[in-house]
Amino acid sequence: MFKSIEMAPADPILGLSEAFKADANAEKINLGVGVYKDAAGGTPVLKCIKVAEAKLVDTESTKGYLPIDGNPVYGQKVRELLFGADSEVVKEGRAATSHTPGGTGALRVAGEFIKNVLGVNTLWLSDPSWANHAAVFGAVGLEVKKYPYFDKASNGLNFDGMIEALKGVGEGEVVLLHGCCHNPTGVDPSVEQWEKIAEVLAEKKALPLVDFAYQGFGVGLEEDAAGLRAVVAKNKELLVCSSFSKNFGLYNERVGAFTIVAEDTEAVKKAQSQIKVLIRRIYSNPPAHGGAAVANVLADADLTEQWYGELAEMRERIAEMRKLFVAELDKRGVKLSEAGNQFIVDQCGMFSFSGLTKEQVEVLKKEHSIYIVGSGRINVAGISEKNVGKLCDAIASVTGAAV
Numbered sequence: 001m002f003k004s005i006e007m008a009p010a011d012p013i014l015g016l017s018e019a020f021k022a023d024a025n026a027e028k029i030n031l032g033v034g035v036y037k038d039a040a041g042g043t044p045v046l047k048c049i050k051v052a053e054a055k056l057v058d059t060e061s062t063k064g065y066l067p068i069d070g071n072p073v074y075g076q077k078v079r080e081l082l083f084g085a086d087s088e089v090v091k092e093g094r095a096a097t098s099h100t101p102g103g104t105g106a107l108r109v110a111g112e113f114i115k116n117v118l119g120v121n122t123l124w125l126s127d128p129s130w131a132n133h134a135a136v137f138g139a140v141g142l143e144v145k146k147y148p149y150f151d152k153a154s155n156g157l158n159f160d161g162m163i164e165a166l167k168g169v170g171e172g173e174v175v176l177l178h179g180c181c182h183n184p185t186g187v188d189p190s191v192e193q194w195e196k197i198a199e200v201l202a203e204k205k206a207l208p209l210v211d212f213a214y215q216g217f218g219v220g221l222e223e224d225a226a227g228l229r230a231v232v233a234k235n236k237e238l239l240v241c242s243s244f245s246k247n248f249g250l251y252n253e254r255v256g257a258f259t260i261v262a263e264d265t266e267a268v269k270k271a272q273s274q275i276k277v278l279i280r281r282i283y284s285n286p287p288a289h290g291g292a293a294v295a296n297v298l299a300d301a302d303l304t305e306q307w308y309g310e311l312a313e314m315r316e317r318i319a320e321m322r323k324l325f326v327a328e329l330d331k332r333g334v335k336l337s338e339a340g341n342q343f344i345v346d347q348c349g350m351f352s353f354s355g356l357t358k359e360q361v362e363v364l365k366k367e368h369s370i371y372i373v374g375s376g377r378i379n380v381a382g383i384s385e386k387n388v389g390k391l392c393d394a395i396a397s398v399t400g401a402a403v
């Protein structure tokens, strides 16, 4: 039976990491997968996590199973970060959280909940969206539709097109929104635009699903939650999939969360009981270590302060690299849009939607050992003072600009 199985195509994002690893070129540059890199090209463990982990090793007394939805302290901390410790949702107990294996695990649980508990068949994604979204939701049998999002001409948000499409969403259908630092475009709605989006979703009685994987990578932890909070203010029911992979640098510990907000405590309890049934039959209960490290940082005021500092450092380095990238492109006469390259500085978060074509991305990989996602999405965190010259020379050569 196995002999007839065909080779699957490589994953558009994680497959690039494999190809990068296998590339013998000492000058290779990885701008593919969304992993933060420091100026030296490393992804070190955050210092606050190192301290929390050391404490954990000292005090941990058992490796017994966690509850199906994880450690309740972790869940509480997740909700406080999402909605604010003083928010009505937190105070009234209208939300419940499940610790999931990463943000992707949260999306899968969300998909199962939408399809198998709510009985909803349709989910709307932004065009474009994270390369794995359609696959995750398709895998649970949801029909995936797209609403316009990115405007190529302005390299900004096609807000009118988006609103128009959202007005056509059916009652109960799910609309996925990127909470901040839109992946792959780096283009986010303004707070006023978020309010309008939230209003339209409420009018249409659609169910918002906010994918919130980059909190703290845009403007700041609180500022980045403004969109989500605008949605919460107008919609009594919603779903949130969040992740600590990026903002705590806990990629391989798989620390994510699926949070459901309902109209009242009774409704949330019932929904959570169903979510636990779903989780039990997928992965039973979550891995403990990463979530415990996060909960320990967030339960300690000094470690939390340290985390804010480390997160700001990552965010600020990315912003600096955007400016450096644009300066070096300008120096070489490369224009990635008709209006120039300023749009790269204006984009937000880890990614830049560079406008490079699939063909140019292919040449960059084959001839220059520079790895970029096929959509032209660049992980700006992978740029450094050391590699920016080579990167921009190569981009100049594939775009036909003078070097």
Ligand code: LMR
Pocket: 013, 014, 032, 033, 034, 035, 130, 132, 183
């Ligand atoms: C990305 O978009 O690169 C990250 O979210 C990592 C992943 O799993 O694709």
